[in-house]
Amino acid sequence: MFDSDKHFDTDFLILGSGVAGLSFALKAAEFGKVLVVTKGAAEEGSTALAQGGVAAVQSPDDSVESHVGDTLEAGRGLAHEDVVRRIVEYGLEAARELLAVGVPLDRKPGNGDLLSLTMEGGHSHKRIIHVADATGRAIEESYIAAVAHPNITLLTNQCAIDLLTQHHLSQSHPRKDEPIRCWGAYILGEKTGIVRTVRAKVTLLATGGGGRLYQHTTNSPVSTADGVAMAYRAGATVGNLEFFQFHPTALFDPGSESCYLISESVRGEGAILRDSGGNRFMKGVDPKMELAPRDVVARAIDLHLKRTGERCVFLDLKHKGADFIRSRFPNIYNHCLSRGIDITVEWIPVVPAAHYMCGGVKVDMGARTDIENLLAAGEVAFTGMHGANRLASNSLLESLAYAHFAAESAKKILERNEAIPELPDWDDSGVFDRQEWVIIRHLREEITRLMWDYVGIVRSDDRLEAVRRLLHYLSEEVDTFYRANPVRRDIIELRNLSMTANLVVRSALSRKESRGLCYNIDHPKTKKSFEHDTEFRSSSFSSDVHLGNDSN
Numbered sequence: 001m002f003d004s005d006k007h008f009d010t011d012f013l014i015l016g017s018g019v020a021g022l023s024f025a026l027k028a029a030e031f032g033k034v035l036v037v038t039k040g041a042a043e044e045g046s047t048a049l050a051q052g053g054v055a056a057v058q059s060p061d062d063s064v065e066s067h068v069g070d071t072l073e074a075g076r077g078l079a080h081e082d083v084v085r086r087i088v089e090y091g092l093e094a095a096r097e098l099l100a101v102g103v104p105l106d107r108k109p110g111n112g113d114l115l116s117l118t119m120e121g122g123h124s125h126k127r128i129i130h131v132a133d134a135t136g137r138a139i140e141e142s143y144i145a146a147v148a149h150p151n152i153t154l155l156t157n158q159c160a161i162d163l164l165t166q167h168h169l170s171q172s173h174p175r176k177d178e179p180i181r182c183w184g185a186y187i188l189g190e191k192t193g194i195v196r197t198v199r200a201k202v203t204l205l206a207t208g209g210g211g212r213l214y215q216h217t218t219n220s221p222v223s224t225a226d227g228v229a230m231a232y233r234a235g236a237t238v239g240n241l242e243f244f245q246f247h248p249t250a251l252f253d254p255g256s257e258s259c260y261l262i263s264e265s266v267r268g269e270g271a272i273l274r275d276s277g278g279n280r281f282m283k284g285v286d287p288k289m290e291l292a293p294r295d296v297v298a299r300a301i302d303l304h305l306k307r308t309g310e311r312c313v314f315l316d317l318k319h320k321g322a323d324f325i326r327s328r329f330p331n332i333y334n335h336c337l338s339r340g341i342d343i344t345v346e347w348i349p350v351v352p353a354a355h356y357m358c359g360g361v362k363v364d365m366g367a368r369t370d371i372e373n374l375l376a377a378g379e380v381a382f383t384g385m386h387g388a389n390r391l392a393s394n395s396l397l398e399s400l401a402y403a404h405f406a407a408e409s410a411k412k413i414l415e416r417n418e419a420i421p422e423l424p425d426w427d428d429s430g431v432f433d434r435q436e437w438v439i440i441r442h443l444r445e446e447i448t449r450l451m452w453d454y455v456g457i458v459r460s461d462d463r464l465e466a467v468r469r470l471l472h473y474l475s476e477e478v479d480t481f482y483r484a485n486p487v488r489r490d491i492i493e494l495r496n497l498s499m500t501a502n503l504v505v506r507s508a509l510s511r512k513e514s515r516g517l518c519y520n521i522d523h524p525k526t527k528k529s530f531e532h533d534t535e536f537r538s539s540s541f542s543s544d545v546h547l548g549n550d551s552n
Contacts, residue, residue: 006196006425010035010153011414013184013200015160015227018047019136020378020399021206022143023097027407028202029151032414035198036147037158037187039222039489043140046208046220046379047396050136051263051332053128054098054400055393056091058115062125064088071394074122074293075387076516077531078240083365083384087394090401095129097400101146103139105129119268120392122293128393133263133329139396157190159489160226161426163203163234163374168423180235182374183420190489195426201418202373202410205231205361206403209379210244210500212493214354215452218250218261227380229496231361232503232538236369239382239535240359241500242507243517245390246457247355248297251348252312253339259353260335262315264392266348267291269328271317273301274347276310295389295517298352302457305351314347352457356395358386358517359507362535367406370537373413377402384533388516426487433486440490443478447471447494447501455505461522468505475502507534 011032014021025034038045057067067088072079095115098105106116106129117126131138147154164183184200207227211219232238249266250259267273267290273282285300286292292300301313317325322344326333329343336343360382367375378399385398454467478498482491511534513527514520 008196008198010200012202013198014204014206016206016208017042018045018206018208018378019139019143020403022147023400023403024204024406025147025152028410029149031411034152036154038156039159042144042154042156044220044222046223048137048140049220050396051133051261052120052265052393053130053135054396055127056095056129056397057127058117062127066124070123071391074389074391076389079387080384087385087398087401094397094400102142104131106131118265120264121267121291122391134331159188159190159492161186161188161492163230164423165234169421179372181372186426188487197423197425199420202413204406205376205380206378207380209357211354213451213497213501215448216259217354218247218259224493224497225500226496228360229499234371235538236371237362237535237537238503239362239533241504242511243358243388245294245356245358245517246298246352248294248301248352249315249350250353252351262348262350266315266317270320271315274314274316293389298457299519301352312349312351315350316347317343318345356390358390366409367402368409375406375409377406428486439481440494443474444494447474447497451501459508459520464505464509471502471505510534
């Protein structure tokens with residue numbers, strides 16, 4: 001069906017197959033036809049990589065107020081309390097939803113009626129529901145099975161290029177008083193090379209984050225900030241992109257191309273951070289020591305490594321005993337063992353790595369962007385939940401909550417029964433393959449190195465200004481290559497990484513203080529006057545057609 005059609009119409013188009021996209025798909029399928037398209041395989045995104053679990057108040061010893069307070073504290077004055085409260089209050093429903101789709105959440109030993117709860121950094125109570133140390137994988141597998149639904153079509157190896165808006169109807173820009181409307185997207189079949197015009201009454205961005213902006217990341221290869229870049233080009237507001245979370249504890253493994261995450265729950269279960277001499281260096285940093293919020297721990301590790309010249313620090317879990325370690329963290333144990341490290345008798349070498357994008361495409365509490373008919377949920381969405389720093393395991397909770405809020409908004413949009421205009425086919429006239437694709441790899445490597453070296457855990461005005469100029473030059477190179485060659489996934493991803501890198505730097509330069517994940521040595525103090533979000537919206541439409549005139 002889809003493979004043979006150059007045009008495809010649906011009620012709901014979902015870009016991305018993580019928990020936010022698939023949870024929304026199940027709800028939307030109750031009142032319309034759903035098309036889910038995703039790059040690569042369905043399970044390839046960040047959801048499947050999440051180890052820790054879902055933060056959701058379950059115990060009478062805990063409370064919504066406590067969870068809200070912990071989240072606001074971690075957010076360093078920028079988390080939106082009304083949003084935080086609404087998401088936290090969804091915790092019980094989130095747990096019920098996970099169980100309903102078959103996620104085998106761990107039960108409390110000796111009382112199978114209760115869910116097992118664990119502690120993670122920044123939390124004041126045990127409230128993380130989990131499936132051993134592979135919660136995300138269990139969630140993803142359960143949702144993929146659940147979306148085998150007559151109203152849902154799930155297609156893999158499909159890469160979104162750009163959103164469809166009024167700009168495609170003529171070369172003239174819409175009137176200033178005319179709202180921008182989204183009517184779907186151009187979708188590239190990665191294996192066929194065919195670009196299809198997919199029209200939809202509602203489009204949901206669930207494209208995940210942008211960890212691949214950085215040289216070292218825990219993220220999947222698909223995490224190339226596609227949703228942020230597409231939405232910005234279409235005229236949506238993006239915000240708080242300076243707050244990129246570096247997970248404190250990725251496995252230090254020089255022989256591996258990607259960074260394997262050592263879950264927050266390892267520290268939650270009692271692991272101790274040590275330097276090479278065995279010193280517990282978090283003692284003098286924060287009263288919560290290893291269970292301090294991630295921005296504090298990552299910055300402490302970064303500072304320690306720079307002071308000492310050491311290549312990594314260590315997590316010591318040996319005192320918990322071999323039986324506990326193997327049963328509670330079987331996947332981490334086996335992965336480390338495959339890399340020559342027996343964590344029952346050895347320390348785990350760890351370093352920080354880029355992990356989570358706290359900003360993104362701005363949405364309201366109904367998951368609506370400022371482009372009509374365009375919704376966003378999951379890591380791509382800037383909801384206000386995280387502020388300047390994400391509290392551990394709040395991300396999956398936010399994804400489930402905002403998928404639900406988005407479904408409520410989507411139903412109302414569908415009920416309006418608005419007609420979708422005819423939209424032009426993808427135009428690739430005038431391009432030809434110049435056989436210079438090695439340039440893409442070089443440009444991408446350069447961008448990720450620059451982001452790692454200049455826009456990492458600790459920043460400065462001089463470095464940010466220098467990287468702004470360098471990225472501007474590289475962006476021109478990317479744009480020239482994009483316009484001259486046939487569209488392919490690697491150039492689409494490079495284009496999106498390039499645009500988002502520039503937005504991250506622009507956001508960081510605009511924040512003249514240090515707050516949460518944005519630490520600047522030239523502005524080391526947190527200022528009351530900067531308790532606001534950084535938001536940007538493109539001044540005019542960027543052209544989404546292949547040979548159009550991009551002013552951004």
